[in-house]
Amino acid sequence: MTPIPHQLQTTPFHARTAPLIRGHTWRRWAGHAAASVYDWTHEHEYAAIRNAAALLDVSPLHKYRITGRDATRLLDRMVTRHVARAALGQVLYTGWCDAGGKLIDDGTISRLGEQEFRLTSAEPNLRWLQRNAFGMQVTIEDISDQLGALALQGPLARTVLNAVAERPLDGLKYFRVMDNRIAGTDLQISRTGYTGDLGYELWIPAPAALPVWDALVARGADYGLTPAGIWALDVARIEAGLVMLDVDYQSAHRAMIEAQMSSPFELSLDWTVSFDKGPYNGRRALQAERERGPAWRFVGLEVDWDSFETQHARFDLAPALPAIAWRTSLPVYRAGRQVGYASSGCWSPLLKKYLALAHLTAPHFAPDTAVELEITIEHQRLRAAAAVRKLPFFDPPRKRA
């Protein structure tokens, strides 16, 4: 007899995270229960990301192990970056497209061996991998449930890891992965993350998840290590200008109409699109798009404070900032005409700016273009002045140092 799954799946860290979450503020993430915030607000959790070290359970990510003679061939045929060129221990951020050059998903590829890779993604991609692997000598395993994942992010992340890991992290460069050992468990640590800060991600066999968590929390206490939820992460990733599937773009596999799809160029991910490799999904369409120039670009918006304040003052109100990052679509105007939309936004406590991530049509995406973002005050739709900014908003040297 199989028990009826009547609850969301939990991650391997659930036994530790559940007692910490004060307001039972769970949310869904890839079919799992994930913490929105542990404390009453995400203030301290966000501060830990930018000031100390934050510990995030990112286990709901989908993870695939791809091995065999044709592993490189498969990935190079599927994704837009040049995988064959990746060094052993290198991690690539990349997207992958359908034949029309529209993004299906994005994630990281870690080269763990000559013929061994780990792919992470936001949505399930097993079927897509298998379809692309037809006739190839390659093994694709969905290891999502076998591997717990923690993100340790913040300026003191390295210090914390050096205190608990058997091997020092000092030599690990940005977007590289190494084997290591914590609390007697063999695991991998990559210098990656979703915060745009110094940070690491730990890839931990699920059965050993709790001891690793415990070791990090025990030693991390001295360095202000704070478990953090999605609310805090959301602010950090907007500051870092990182796109999010289902928020900033829709998968070509899920979109209902063509207009809902985005190409890597339209998301300003040009640097992830390689043309110095063989054929891959979407290459022809991407080549053509590069030649004619993308119709859309993904940019930052900085809301003009004076304008924002003035609009509120008309109602005799102080400026009301969003308490958490928003994920709705807000129209963006230029000279009275809609020229795009913002898909995420937040107040940056670090930069002291009201930021948004926006999709703008040509030619309105040039940096410093003056546009207007729709805001709502007292049930009225108004517009606040905003300026186009190049992403990321925040890019500290420690991220790569």
Next chain:
Amino acid sequence: MSNRFDAIVIGGGHNGLVTAAYLARAGRRVVVLERRELLGGAAVSEQVFPGFTFSVFSYVVSLLRPEIVRDLELPRHGLQILPLESTVTPLPDGDYLASWNDPDLTRRELCRHSRLDAEAIVEFGRLMHHIARSVKPFLSMVPPDPTSLSPRELRGLLRLGGHLESLGPERFHALYKLLTMSSADYLDEWFECEALKATKSASGIIGSFLGPRSPGSAYVLLHHYMGEIDGAFRAWGFCKGGNGTVSNAIAAAARAGGAVLRTGAAVQQVLVRNGRATGVVLADGEELSAPVVVSGLDARRTYLELVPERELPGELLAQVRRFRFRGSSGKVNLALSELPDFTCMPGVGPQHRGAFSISPSVDYLERAYDDAKYGSFSRRPYMDIVFPSMIDPGMAPPGQHVASIFVQYAPSRIDGGWTPERRAAFGDAVIDTLAEYAPNLKSAILHRQVLTPADIEEKIGISEGNIFHGELSLQQLFFLRPAAQWASFRTPIRGYYHCSSSAHPGGGVMGAAGRLAARVILGDR
């Protein structure tokens, strides 16, 4: 009471009632004549056993056209659709395959069986959504006649062509496959889990004398995806009070518009003078007259029984005689002292608020079809089981329950004909099969009602007991439903119309035929 009306509708099934309601709303004086004492045809709720109410025949809603719900304000007239939770397929090895009303839970469950299928089902659902959206306009279109060159038909054909072109290649190709393939073959292109393929392909055999491997069954599968509740395709719901509430709500809307609804009024003949319908004569000799007579009965009765043969062209009569009914399904309604306790999912839980599907493999379904092909009912049939009392407690006394079991195959033309003994044996086969999955079933049964196609025909008059008023096979659809050149709801007899599920777009408690017929009738005057 005057016997003169603007329109007479023969048969108080849901389509007849829909036509009557639309005509009444347009200001016509309408009378509906129902042979039984109860309105609703195959959409009726009856207290078959004291305290136990059953949706005796049709038992879920999904395909009911949302425009009818809106136009006739059915919620105001009592229609309340309650959600169905899940579909659970018990498996012979004691496991199960479930699909829940939540995508995350369903994914989690499917991952136990096949991670690939867990992904494929999302893409499949998306494609079917697109196709259902594409086909939706056809459902509310009077089929154009492709052989006619009249401006009206050409306009319809152009609309159709333009529509197909707008589908785009991926969806057009998928539609073409759905129209031509077997459901098993089509699903093989998508899935690997046997129970999943079987449970999905079961939608492709319902109401048809086809097996899951028979070409054409993929269309029936699509037909079941066209249902829409609150804007979501492929949503199935349960009607509070049973499916009789659907008919009663439409009847209430018709009455509110001034329609006269008569029960116990069996029509003997349609009166035809000079090639024109003038009224009807009832079994007791009473005559009613009207310039418009609409048959809500199936095509065979509409063309071959209600009107004199000499009034119709021979070619049409031949086509109607060839129109395939071949009822293939039966129904078992149970009054239960307790809910069946399924071995694969013990106890009482959310699973009882959804459907159980006895469809462990495509082979299982195909073997069930084999029995039927050679003149017997299936010894081990496909079943779709719901417990309406779990959704609407008013269907049974407190603590007790009703089960509605749709069963296939029960061929209308069984060797030796349907007898009380064969009906009982059929009922036993159903109970024995189900009891293998829920051992407490037999001791829980207080009463049982077994309905064979012969019973369906005898009770509610559908030829050969076919639940769709004729199979939904490609050669009987759209401009060929029920006959070439007569898919427009008109007949060769002026003033005589046809509004049943034998007409486009077919059955499944859609009401679409009734609405389209009313539109044609109102446009003709």
